[in-house]
Amino acid sequence: MLQLSKPPIYLDTMCLPFPLSLPPLLLLLLLLLSHPPSTTTAATMLPSESETLFKIMESMSSDQPWRISHPTPCQPSSSWPGIECKIGKDNRPHVSRLDFGTPPNPSCKKTATFPSLIFSLPFLQSAFFFNCFTHTKTTLSVPQNRASSPASLQQLSLRSNPALSGPIPPQISDLKSLEILTLSQNRLSGPIPSEIFTLLKLIHLDLSYNVLTGTIPMQLGSLRNLQGLDLSYNSLIGSIPDTVGQLGLLQKVDFSSNQLTGSIPNGIKKLGLLVFMALSNNKLSGKFPKGLEKLQSLQYFILDGNPMHIPLPLEFGKLVKLQELRLADSGYSGTIPESFSQLKNLSTLSLQDNRLTGEIPVGFGSLSHIYHMNLSRNMLGGVVPFNASFLKRLGRNLDLSGNPGLCVSSSEAHSLKVGVNVCGSSDQIASPALPLKNSQAPSPSGLSIKPFFLYAVLCVLGLHHQMFLV
Ligand SMILES: *[C@@H]1O[C@H](CO)[C@@H](O)[C@H](O)[C@H]1NC(C)=O
Numbered sequence: 001m002l003q004l005s006k007p008p009i010y011l012d013t014m015c016l017p018f019p020l021s022l023p024p025l026l027l028l029l030l031l032l033l034s035h036p037p038s039t040t041t042a043a044t045m046l047p048s049e050s051e052t053l054f055k056i057m058e059s060m061s062s063d064q065p066w067r068i069s070h071p072t073p074c075q076p077s078s079s080w081p082g083i084e085c086k087i088g089k090d091n092r093p094h095v096s097r098l099d100f101g102t103p104p105n106p107s108c109k110k111t112a113t114f115p116s117l118i119f120s121l122p123f124l125q126s127a128f129f130f131n132c133f134t135h136t137k138t139t140l141s142v143p144q145n146r147a148s149s150p151a152s153l154q155q156l157s158l159r160s161n162p163a164l165s166g167p168i169p170p171q172i173s174d175l176k177s178l179e180i181l182t183l184s185q186n187r188l189s190g191p192i193p194s195e196i197f198t199l200l201k202l203i204h205l206d207l208s209y210n211v212l213t214g215t216i217p218m219q220l221g222s223l224r225n226l227q228g229l230d231l232s233y234n235s236l237i238g239s240i241p242d243t244v245g246q247l248g249l250l251q252k253v254d255f256s257s258n259q260l261t262g263s264i265p266n267g268i269k270k271l272g273l274l275v276f277m278a279l280s281n282n283k284l285s286g287k288f289p290k291g292l293e294k295l296q297s298l299q300y301f302i303l304d305g306n307p308m309h310i311p312l313p314l315e316f317g318k319l320v321k322l323q324e325l326r327l328a329d330s331g332y333s334g335t336i337p338e339s340f341s342q343l344k345n346l347s348t349l350s351l352q353d354n355r356l357t358g359e360i361p362v363g364f365g366s367l368s369h370i371y372h373m374n375l376s377r378n379m380l381g382g383v384v385p386f387n388a389s390f391l392k393r394l395g396r397n398l399d400l401s402g403n404p405g406l407c408v409s410s411s412e413a414h415s416l417k418v419g420v421n422v423c424g425s426s427d428q429i430a431s432p433a434l435p436l437k438n439s440q441a442p443s444p445s446g447l448s449i450k451p452f453f454l455y456a457v458l459c460v461l462g463l464h465h466q467m468f469l470v
């Protein structure tokens with residue numbers, strides 16, 4: 001009890017001298033601020049660096065009067081949003097990261113243009129501009145002078161900037177330390193400069209969603225550290241260079257939605273770590289390279305919308321890690337290989353809008369992970385090999401419509417929402433096999449009749465259903 005009453009006394013005595021010492025402390029602080037010390041322990045940023053930073057901030061953002069509100073940008077008590085600093089070997093703080101456009105980072109003003117001054121910040125490691133250049137047209141300019149480009153920049157990210165146009169400058173190759181370069185969703189045009197492929201430290205390169213033209217340079221193969229490559233949604237032409245096979249660490253490649261021609265290069269089968277490959281919506285044709293089954297890490301293979309016009313390769317059945325296989329709208333003919341049933345981890349299979357014939361492989365009914373299967377608008381026939389529990393599980397995610405030769409056995413019929421007739425009994429109602437002979441392929445002219453026809457069948461079935469229930 002006695003001990004408990006003691007502490008307040010100590011506190012009192014300790015607190016007493018503190019208010020007395022405050023004014024001199026403040027004075028000292030003010031002095032420190034007005035006359036930056038040259039040799040004290042807590043050094044401030046070099047005036048040249050902070051001046052560059054102020055200029056960048058003033059040109060980019062009008063959120064605050066930066067010079068006045070944050071005169072010491074790297075001080076922990078007064079640090080800016082969107083900025084990170086590191087203490088250098090000189091014991092001074094340096095800007096290591098700048099981040100504009102996403103809250104809580106500074107927003108960009110309407111007149112903001114790309115600040116090439118960032119390349120004069122000698123210790124900058126990463127810079128982000130997201131949804132920043134939206135009103136005033138600007139270009140990505142890297143100063144010509146080699147000396148002024150920092151060797152420090154590892155990550156440059158310019159994403160969703162509709163006013164950023166013009167070419168990717170070849171001088172980008174001066175940024176030798178770049179590991180991540182993201183220039184996605186801008187309006188960058190012109191060819192991909194081959195100089196970009198001298199950035200040997202690159203791990204991720206994303207130039208997607210721009211208006212880039214020309215071919216994919218074969219120098220691509222130099223980027224031996226590359227793990228992610230995204231050139232999708234541009235206007236690239238020519239073929240995929242075989243040198244892509246030299247990118248042995250590649251895990252994700254996306255060339256979709258361009259105008260690439262030729263066939264898939266042989267080199268691609270060397271990419272044993274590849275998990276994701278998207279080549280959809282191009283003009284790729286012809287054969288798959290032999291040995292494609294070597295892509296043993298592949299989980300996502302997205303290839304729809306290419307004029308392949310070949311039978312489906314049996315080897316796909318050996319890509320046992322596949323979770324998504326999309327091969328729609330590509331002119332595939334012949335039967336669906338039974339080997340596809342070995343893809344036990346498949347959750348999405350898209351084969352719609354091809355010219356596939358024969359029956360649905362019996363093994364498909366035991367694909368236990370399948371969640372979405374679209375086989376619509378082919379020329380498949382025979383009895384659908386799915387039992388009621390399978391049909392129920394997939395529900396509306398199973399689409400077998402537009403295959404007039406297919407039918408579902410009457411025991412499964414009440415689970416029917418897949419656009420297929422009931423075998424046998426319903427034949428009398430609709431005699432579905434006959435119009436098929438006239439329009440083998442799903443053709444535009446057939447389309448106008450089909451929905452109506454289907455609707456009629458579904459109505460009759462619905463009636464059946466109700467009668468059974470009552
Ligand atoms: C299938 O997926 C599961 C879980 O996602 C994984 O553990 C398993 O290794 C996969 N099987 C194959 C053959 O890749």
Ligand SMILES: *[C@@H]1O[C@H](CO)[C@@H](O)[C@H](O)[C@H]1NC(C)=O
Binds near residue numbers: 366387388390
């Ligand atoms: C449906 O088929 C699957 C796969 O063949 C099987 O595992 C399941 O037991 C079947 N269900 C019924 C209700 O017959």
Ligand SMILES: *[C@@H]1O[C@H](CO)[C@@H](O)[C@H](O)[C@H]1NC(C)=O
Binds near residue numbers: 353374
């Ligand atoms: C199947 O593909 C067709 C044609 O592309 C599309 O219209 C339909 O919505 C798809 N069905 C499902 C269930 O995804």
